[in-house]
Structures are given as structure tokens and as C-alpha cells.
Amino acid sequence: MGVMTISDDMPAIDRFIESWGAMGSVWGINASTARIHALLMMNTDAMSLDTIAKRLRISRGNASMCLKELRGWGVIRLVKEPGDRRDYYVSESDVQKMFLAIVRERKRREFDPVVEVVEETLRSLKEEAGGREDEVQARLEQMEELLSTLKVVGDRFLGSERLAKSLLPLLLRSSGRAKQ
Amino acid sequence: MGVMTISDDMPAIDRFIESWGAMGSVWGINASTARIHALLMMNTDAMSLDTIAKRLRISRGNASMCLKELRGWGVIRLVKEPGDRRDYYVSESDVQKMFLAIVRERKRREFDPVVEVVEETLRSLKEEAGGREDEVQARLEQMEELLSTLKVVGDRFLGSERLAKSLLPLLLRSSGRAKQ
DNA sequence: TGGTAAGTTCAGAAAGATATGAAACATGGG
């Protein structure tokens, strides 16, 4: 059940689902969640929880939690068919938007708080060390710089939908590698 | 013993070590490893495995493995004191360079292979779908675009020391799952 | 009402990641 290995003789759609699952763990989303996401992206028609769970061979409970998470990221949407009590799900169609939504949210809740603490401790260390210990002071400053760079780039990049979207193709073009 | 919570009344240096440990898990390095790294960054003089393990209250075995990993990332260096059989370790002094070394290496061994499989499956899916199914085709193309953008941004970003200051660490977090 | 077909939650099982400590391995002197 659940996650399987990717082999050549399975249908392309399944290979995609599994590889997207692996992709998920690269950017910090668990495999089941990413697999559901992949499945919905490849299905234009809405799917019920039950169908999804059966298709991916995961429990209904797990599917329910994953769908909740995906709803939380805003990358899927619930649709109701009239005269049917079931909840059906479709993927938002703008893939880049989805991607940004996830990255942004993860940054906000995982990256930002940690960086804040590190910065705070760096400040105390600098104070404490006063002017002494050149080498250490230099490293502290380098680290502060690194952190603030990370923060600024992150904020700039993720701050605005428009900026992010227009920035990406720009980088693409100037890299000299024609896309597609 | 080992990892502790960060509280105001502990010395700034320890607060830094612990917070850098947390930072580590944001970009996919386990806490012990990141803590050792922090300790070495804040110590200009070389430290032996034994001293490190005692200082951080972790086992010598664990310390040994973490040091090995850090050597693998190229962010610490082994130095020998004449007339002493012990191995001493010092951190490379350029923090940004270290950071880049880690991110670059993680990209190479975790991000690139996964992206490659996803791309391959996207290609087969496109072929398979032929011209039919507009909506799905459109999504496939969007995803290909997203992937190639990520790749290009990553390469460009990591290719040049100067540009290379962020984005990927935000995206790349492995939770340690996809080793080597 | 009671029955049923959903959806959600959550305690605990299973899987996975990390850490320990002791045994195996190395090496440099006497």
C-alpha cells in the first residue's frame, strides 16, 4: 500500500504521482499529501475523498488529513455537486501560484521564527564579546550578513505574487537557456 | 542530554549553538551536526572530538559521525598538532562559502535527481496524452515550466558566488529523508 | 425519530531518523 517505488513498467500517471511524492519531501511536504496533489493536478474532474484514498491506497483518515492540509495551503478547492453530499476536490489550476503559496507559508512558519532567534543570539554574542577577539567578531558579522541576505531575498522574492512571477521568467531568459 | 531548549538565562554562546541547531533542521542538517558546526564557528582554536562531545553532551560515536558529515560538506577542516595523535577540527572561516557549499551539495544529491525523474515522467505523460485533453496538457506545460525555472534559478544562483545568497535553502529542506 | 452515508479526529501502530555505547579497528611509542 501507500508509497511505491517508481518503475518503468507502471503507467506514466502513476510514475508522476510517485515522483511528485518524492518531490514533496524535497520541499517539506509529506509524500501522501504530495501524491494527492499530483493526482488532483492530473485530473480535471473533481474527486471524492473516497476515490482518492482508494486510488492511492491510503486510509480515509490519512486522506482526510492530507486534503485538509492541501486546503490549508490553498492549492486545492472543494466543490459541491448538486444533489450529492460528498465533498469533491479539484486542484487550483495555476501551478506556480500553488507553489508560491506553499513556499511562502513554510517560510513564515518555519524559517522566520528560527532566524529571529539566531539573530537575537548573534546580537547578544556580539555585545558580550565587545571589541575583543577579532576572528570571532568577524565571523559573527559574516553570519549576520548572511542571515539578513537570506531574509531580504526571501521577502523580496516571496513578497509579491507579481514580482515573483515576473522575476522568474526574467532570470530564465537572462540565463541564456531558452526555456521549454 | 544533547539538544536543549533555548532559555534566556543560558550563556549567549549556548543559545547560539542551540538556535543554530534549529536552523540546521530548517535546511536539512540534523541538530547535532549543526550544533557542532556552531561550536566550531565560535571557537577560533581547534577542538578535538572528545572536547566537542563533552561540551555538547553527545556521545563520541555521534560526534564522530557528525564531524565526518561536516568534513563531507567541506565546512570544517582537520588539523594536526605536532606530537599529538588526536584530530583537531576547525571551521572554515568564510561563513557564506560554507553555507553555499552545503546548499550546493544538497541540491546536487537531493534536488537534482528527483527533478530529473519528475521531468522524465512529465515528458511521457505529455507524449501519452498526445494533443487531447487541453486542460491537462496546459498543466503539464505549466509544471514543466515551473521545474525548469526552479532548475535555472538554482543553477544560476549557485553558479555564481555573488548571486548565490539565498532562495534555495528556503525551498530545499529535506527533513533528512533523502540521504546521499 | 432511526438509519445511513458521508467527513473528521485521534490513540496507538509502524516506519523512519538519530543517538548511544560498546566492540572493532588503527596507530604510535616503548
Add this chain to the structure above:
DNA sequence: CCCATGTTTCATATCTTTCTGAACTTACCA
């Protein structure tokens, strides 16, 4: 050659994350 000292490896323990399945809730309809 053997001891002392230091390092690495690895089976096992611990801690964390993910998943399951059953209990619980809700909404509809006869």
C-alpha cells in the same frame, strides 16, 4: 609485539513522524 590512546562502526535504544482504523460527528432522508 603489546599497550595506550584515539577513532569508527554498528546493533540497539530512543525519539519523531506518518499512517491506520475505529470511534465520533454531521447531515440528509424515509
